[in-house]
Amino acid sequence: MSDNKNFTLAVVPGDGIGPEVTTEALKVLDAVAAQHGVTFERTEYDLGAKRWHATGETLPDAELEEIRKHDAILLGAVGDPTVPSGVLERGLLLKLRFTLDHYVNLRPSKIYPSVGSPLANPGEVDFVVVREGTEGPYVGNGGALRVGTPAEIATEVSVNTAYGVERVVRDAFARAQARPRKKLTLVHKNNVLVHAGHLWTRTVEKVKADFPEIAVDYLHVDAATIFLVTDPARFDVIVTDNLFGDIITDLAAAISGGIGLAASGNINPDRTAPSMFEPVHGSAPDIAGQQKADPTAAILSAALLLEHLGLPAAARAIEDAVTADIEERTGSVRTTAEIGDAIAKRAAG
Amino acid sequence: MSDNKNFTLAVVPGDGIGPEVTTEALKVLDAVAAQHGVTFERTEYDLGAKRWHATGETLPDAELEEIRKHDAILLGAVGDPTVPSGVLERGLLLKLRFTLDHYVNLRPSKIYPSVGSPLANPGEVDFVVVREGTEGPYVGNGGALRVGTPAEIATEVSVNTAYGVERVVRDAFARAQARPRKKLTLVHKNNVLVHAGHLWTRTVEKVKADFPEIAVDYLHVDAATIFLVTDPARFDVIVTDNLFGDIITDLAAAISGGIGLAASGNINPDRTAPSMFEPVHGSAPDIAGQQKADPTAAILSAALLLEHLGLPAAARAIEDAVTADIEERTGSVRTTAEIGDAIAKRAAG
Ligand SMILES: CC(C)[C@H](C(=O)O)[C@@H](O)C(=O)O
Numbered sequence A, B: 001m002s003d004n005k006n007f008t009l010a011v012v013p014g015d016g017i018g019p020e021v022t023t024e025a026l027k028v029l030d031a032v033a034a035q036h037g038v039t040f041e042r043t044e045y046d047l048g049a050k051r052w053h054a055t056g057e058t059l060p061d062a063e064l065e066e067i068r069k070h071d072a073i074l075l076g077a078v079g080d081p082t083v084p085s086g087v088l089e090r091g092l093l094l095k096l097r098f099t100l101d102h103y104v105n106l107r108p109s110k111i112y113p114s115v116g117s118p119l120a121n122p123g124e125v126d127f128v129v130v131r132e133g134t135e136g137p138y139v140g141n142g143g144a145l146r147v148g149t150p151a152e153i154a155t156e157v158s159v160n161t162a163y164g165v166e167r168v169v170r171d172a173f174a175r176a177q178a179r180p181r182k183k184l185t186l187v188h189k190n191n192v193l194v195h196a197g198h199l200w201t202r203t204v205e206k207v208k209a210d211f212p213e214i215a216v217d218y219l220h221v222d223a224a225t226i227f228l229v230t231d232p233a234r235f236d237v238i239v240t241d242n243l244f245g246d247i248i249t250d251l252a253a254a255i256s257g258g259i260g261l262a263a264s265g266n267i268n269p270d271r272t273a274p275s276m277f278e279p280v281h282g283s284a285p286d287i288a289g290q291q292k293a294d295p296t297a298a299i300l301s302a303a304l305l306l307e308h309l310g311l312p313a314a315a316r317a318i319e320d321a322v323t324a325d326i327e328e329r330t331g332s333v334r335t336t337a338e339i340g341d342a343i344a345k346r347a348a349g
């Protein structure tokens, strides 16, 4: 572990545009590290489609144990059309999130004044989604019988525990408490998924007693998507399950400047294992290797990483550099590396 | 059953704004029925919150069997804040959809030129979502253990069968075949929900062989929400599971003129039981009984009902009346009844 000056970083560039955007995030990280008197000793892990094709491995346990020894993980993107859907997602990305107990998947959304939104009148958008990261329909407790026959049946089980729900709900309340608007919205579908939904609803009711200043409301996930396009400014902190969080954070990214700007942290708040930072976007195989990807989401994910490691000034330096860069974007096309260079220069300056 | 001139209709006004919007839908239905030489003999079923409070019943089997004898069902909205969440939804609405085998939940989305969209540049939106209605996470195969204790565990099981998936996928392909653009998009999350997702994906691949003219693509549900706000014009027919369909059709309604215009049909294509028509919106208890609700979605649902009963000219009369009414909307506030009156007058004219 680190001495609070010299940090170790496990880097998983992954698939598609993952390596390109990761290169830029590391460039910017190095630029601010120098300014803030810290170092990052990096180990790169060759995981993803190429590795799977070569060896059939997604994430061997021994390698996972290696990764676990680091202070934090930076990940690019996972998923490739040449690999059956789910193999890398479940075997690599979700294996990391679940094994390292990343129960808070943190996804901030903010509209930068100068960045266009597909919404005509988005208003002042500045909210954060606290997506549960270790339960729900993502647990992989599904199965199939008589596959490929007319009698096939396939199930997916959403698993939700009081233990798992309460810890993420407490984290979300604490985040709401630290923000000026002090508002928390639970998003679920408790009128249909009554067992899971009522556990979530009761847990929010219970934890609320410890946070009397927080205004709490509830939205069904379908209604939440409506408000995300008609009145996104109403949101402050949203807490929701793994699958609903997946869906609404892509929508949140889309309405606030696009998926090229959306950062995320897979956080283990108890620090029993390293947290992992990655852009919300996927591997975008159609533009991979062409220097067309916007590395901003990966760069902002590095800022979340710095914040998590207790380096808020360095995090702020990246965020300010990104804001300044975004404000001057003219619409002229820059390569992935050019955007990274510009932000690194500002962040170091 | 009917003689194709005199139809029987079971009417379930339901909760909240349900009764108000249903009154207007029936008004318009009567107006066009007279013009097209058909009659609707209506039986109203007093189901919903009031009934539950009075008797504890949601939908007794005997009443369900009565309802089953009709040619079609018109439903307003279900759900009430004075009833525990899920009781009416599962016990009434979903009981109808499941027992009457409404496996095609049809939800068209169209942008009327004169209606504002929250999107700055929506483009020409005209697509239909074919939402599976009898399987997926909606089956109610969940449960909970040690409820209310720190050791609580709550599960929800998504059940998907080759039988259930193939029939709705075939219906969606047939609908795509009947439309000019001939495009079908499967929306799922097959990189995480691999068992259910691969069943859906394989089924679409298989049925595609019978529809060589249809261009097929696939989107993860999270990516689909992005395209619904950045490029909704790309969609023609979307086929998806029960829960994803719930979420994306509310979003689809929001981007195309709002939830006040979104109609739906819960269709049993095999006609082994009556189909049911209802607005996509909920019971909106906050504005119930105030004549503030827009009945257009309920009225357009009546048009889908006419279409299903083999009365396309009558359906078109309603749709044209709605289009004309929408085009002249000035922003001045009308009551629910005033909107119904205006559309009924046009539809009869
Ligand atoms: C790649 C995929 C497994 C992942 C998810 O569903 O969580 C992604 O969509 C995300 O949101 O990080």
Ligand SMILES: CC(C)[C@H](C(=O)O)[C@@H](O)C(=O)O
Pocket: A191, A192, A222, B078, B079, B089, B090, B093, B246, B280, B282
């Ligand atoms: C009321 C609720 C059970 C219902 C659903 O989830 O299907 C509604 O949201 C809908 O879309 O018709």
